[in-house]
Structure formats: C-alpha cells, structure tokens
Amino acid sequence: MTVYKGEYPYRLVTTCGMVTDIVTQVAGPHAKVHGIMGEGVDPHLFKPTRDHIKDLMEADVIVYSGLMLEGRMGDTFAKIGRSGKPVFAVTEGIDETYLREPPEMEGHVDPHVWMDVSAWSACVEFAAKALSEFDPKHADDYKNNAEAYRAQLKDLDAYVRKSIATIPEEQRVLVTAHDAFGYFSRAYKIPVLSAQGVSTESEAGVHDVNKLVDELVTRKVPAVFFESSVSPKNIQAVIEGAARKGHAVRIGGELFSDAMGKGGTYEGTYIGMLDHNATTIARALGGDVPAKGMQGKLSEPK
Numbered sequence: 001m002t003v004y005k006g007e008y009p010y011r012l013v014t015t016c017g018m019v020t021d022i023v024t025q026v027a028g029p030h031a032k033v034h035g036i037m038g039e040g041v042d043p044h045l046f047k048p049t050r051d052h053i054k055d056l057m058e059a060d061v062i063v064y065s066g067l068m069l070e071g072r073m074g075d076t077f078a079k080i081g082r083s084g085k086p087v088f089a090v091t092e093g094i095d096e097t098y099l100r101e102p103p104e105m106e107g108h109v110d111p112h113v114w115m116d117v118s119a120w121s122a123c124v125e126f127a128a129k130a131l132s133e134f135d136p137k138h139a140d141d142y143k144n145n146a147e148a149y150r151a152q153l154k155d156l157d158a159y160v161r162k163s164i165a166t167i168p169e170e171q172r173v174l175v176t177a178h179d180a181f182g183y184f185s186r187a188y189k190i191p192v193l194s195a196q197g198v199s200t201e202s203e204a205g206v207h208d209v210n211k212l213v214d215e216l217v218t219r220k221v222p223a224v225f226f227e228s229s230v231s232p233k234n235i236q237a238v239i240e241g242a243a244r245k246g247h248a249v250r251i252g253g254e255l256f257s258d259a260m261g262k263g264g265t266y267e268g269t270y271i272g273m274l275d276h277n278a279t280t281i282a283r284a285l286g287g288d289v290p291a292k293g294m295q296g297k298l299s300e301p302k
Contacts, residue, residue: 013059017260066091067111093126115184117157160278166287175224180257213241223252252284266297
C-alpha cells in the first residue's frame, strides 16, 4: 500500500453509512471522511453519479464494505485500485469460515455482516490496520481509537444478545422484507423469515409471499417489520394475506438493514442503528427492554 506523505486531514471516501461511521471512529482528526451513500440509500442498487466518481478519484484513500454489497461499483473500485490509489474493503478482516452462503446467492456470500456486532468489530480492527499501513505516522492513534470503539461494540453486542433473549421463545421470529438479518439471526438466536432474498435486486413472487403468510399463520407471529431502505409492498402483501386467513399481524416498527438512520441522530450511527433494531424487535415481539434502548438515546417509539 502507498504510504501517505501529504497534508492532514487527508481525504477518505467511503460507501455505505455503516462503513463511514466505523472509519470515522478509527481515523479521528487525521482524515476528512466523506460517505457517498446517504441515509435510506440501498447499496445493492446504488449507481454512482459523475459527482460520486469525482469524489472517489480525488480521494487519498477509499474504504468500502465489500462481499459484493456495492456490486455495481466493483469495476470502479478495481479500476481506481490499479492506478495505485489505496482501496480496501473492511470485510477483508473477517475469517472466510464465518461467512454465510445462502443458496439463492449461487456461490456468493451474504454481505450483511454488520448485523452481527462481533463481526463488525473485526472490521473495525482491520480498518485500523489498513489505515496504519497507509499512514504509519498515526498508527498508534488508529490502534487506540479502534480499541476504544471496540469496547463500546462489546457492550452493544451484549445488549442485543440480552434483549433478543427476553422474547418468549414461541414468539421469537423476525419477519422482514428481505433477507438482511441472516447474521443477526445466527448471532442472536432468532429465526428470520423474509419475502425477498439477500439482495434487493431479487423480486418476491406470489409463491414467496404466500409461503411466508402460511408461516405467520401457523406460528401465530404477532408482528412484522419494515426496513428503511426497502419498499414495504411485500410486507404489506404479507399482512393482508394473513388477515384473509384470519390472523391479524401488526407492524412492529421500522428496522435499519442496508442503511442507518438520519444523519446527526443517534440512529444515524452504527451503535444507534443496532440498538434501535434490537430494542424495536424485542418490544414488538413481547420482550423486556427499555423503551429508549441501551443508552436511553433512542428516539421516542412511534
């Protein structure tokens, strides 16, 4: 990797909000971090504009999530990387044996690793190592920043685990629009059902919706969830289908899957995002959690 010899703060460009947030934590004052994907943006479908390409070309270093999350940008990253500019994916820090390979992905892995806090913590550690190679002058700062932030993530992981465990076992089923919660399911022991596959580029057919309706009715699932970056039409179809079979299902709330909350809010941080998800899920499914979450910072439930 090219060692940085320019002025500070250097220009660091990222993709989705989850990457932007953790890299900002690690880089501290040494970098000016700019994320090209705002809140509510679906990274699966994101297509960079000329301005975005300009941002990438003018960056001193580029950091993205990887595992084909930003699939349409893969060629762009490869081209820029060949020019000698440092470009790296934070998920390079995750052991390959950890990654999920859903059948519908045809050999590709599930990119939603941030849904398991312990896995995303490993990405924080890798980001610190990569920035230290790029900017050895501040390696100790990156290491210390990462360690401090990972301590916060350890507390977050414990809160999510405890929150989900309070849901009565017979009601511990998470129903969402698309399959972004596979790692969350595995890490926190809650089955997940969805109308769509891992990528939002796939379409949910009538058969998928009807199958999900049957599961809801059979299991008497009390609530389903929208996602901030995904169209609610499939979940609405599921609710209507369950109603026709005599089972009333309510909206448990909106979850953050591929994008965080509004910038400048607690939910617009990675910690706030997962705190919101765990708290919302647990409250809607009969769990026992504080209404305003782990740190008492969540927005008032709607």
